Amino acid sequence: MRAARVAMSRASLRASWHELGRAIGVAVVPAAVAIAAVFAASPVTSANAAQAAASDPITPAEQLIFMAAHMQGIAPQTELDYTMASPDAKPAGEDRVRVLVTSPNNAKADAQVSDGTGAVPLPNSGLQCNPVIIYFLERDIAEMERLTGGKKRYFQQRLRLALAAGPTIETVRREVDGKPVTAQQIVVQPYLHDPNAARFPEYTGKRYTFLLASAVPGRVVQIRSEVPGANNDFAHPVRVETLSYQAEVRKLAPAPGAPASGPINAPTGAPAKPQANAPADATHASR
Numbered sequence: 001m002r003a004a005r006v007a008m009s010r011a012s013l014r015a016s017w018h019e020l021g022r023a024i025g026v027a028v029v030p031a032a033v034a035i036a037a038v039f040a041a042s043p044v045t046s047a048n049a050a051q052a053a054a055s056d057p058i059t060p061a062e063q064l065i066f067m068a069a070h071m072q073g074i075a076p077q078t079e080l081d082y083t084m085a086s087p088d089a090k091p092a093g094e095d096r097v098r099v100l101v102t103s104p105n106n107a108k109a110d111a112q113v114s115d116g117t118g119a120v121p122l123p124n125s126g127l128q129c130n131p132v133i134i135y136f137l138e139r140d141i142a143e144m145e146r147l148t149g150g151k152k153r154y155f156q157q158r159l160r161l162a163l164a165a166g167p168t169i170e171t172v173r174r175e176v177d178g179k180p181v182t183a184q185q186i187v188v189q190p191y192l193h194d195p196n197a198a199r200f201p202e203y204t205g206k207r208y209t210f211l212l213a214s215a216v217p218g219r220v221v222q223i224r225s226e227v228p229g230a231n232n233d234f235a236h237p238v239r240v241e242t243l244s245y246q247a248e249v250r251k252l253a254p255a256p257g258a259p260a261s262g263p264i265n266a267p268t269g270a271p272a273k274p275q276a277n278a279p280a281d282a283t284h285a286s287r
């Protein structure tokens with residue numbers, strides 16, 4: 001009964017990654033029910049909650065992206081730096097995204113995310129994943145809403161369904177900071193067979209690529225979205241947004257009443273400039 005009540009309450013809340021995380025954090029709620037409650041087109045009731053748990057298990061792709069402990073081994077006051085390459089980023093089409101870990105392994109899911117606009121509040125409470133994933137998806141879905149006039153909940157649902165369909169997780173070799181790493185790659189096209197795709201035909205072929213590696217702090221090597229050119233031409237995309245890992249920076253905790261100190265163990269050189277279509281072009285400092 002308690003599980004059903006919690007599932008129903010989650011279903012009545014707004015569609016967001018935050019409710020996904022909070023629901024997953026309640027052990028009595030099956031994870032599949034939690035995700036269904038967030039992204040389902042209709043409310044989850046006590047009658048269909050059990051059915052969702054049985055018929056809609058969490059896929060390995062969902063597990064890897066949203067539920068894995070990406071921040072395991074990351075000490076407090078460690079900053080993970082990323083470059084966001086986007087036609088909307090200013091100046092020069094790039095932005096720096098920073099994730100500051102404040103609890104060991106981000107156990108409290110309280111890492112702070114900031115970009116060129118300052119602190120970025122995110123609906124990621126309770127999620128074990130690297131919050132930069134939520135940052136990218138929130139930004140992307142907001143852009144889809146703005147560009148198409150569609151609704152945020154709808155785009156969340158399409159992405160959720162694409163991941164729930166069990167996409168292939170491919171093992172690939174990539175280079176990070178001049179060193180080869182083994183990574184896991186997930187590619188989805190949420191709108192490819194969307195019955196409402198006629199409302200936004202230019203985005204039907206949009207593709208998302210998630211690249212994660214256990215050897216990289218925070219696991220996220222790169223996340224990329226691409227809108228192909230005519231005839232599904234990804235060689236000449238009309239829009240590409242890429243978030244790439246750059247560095248791990250260890251910071252000193254400020255003394256009581258004192259301003260925060262500058263970083264230590266920072267990279268000695270400027271991080272490599274990411275290429276929008278490259279799968280992994282980031283650098284990182286040694287721990």
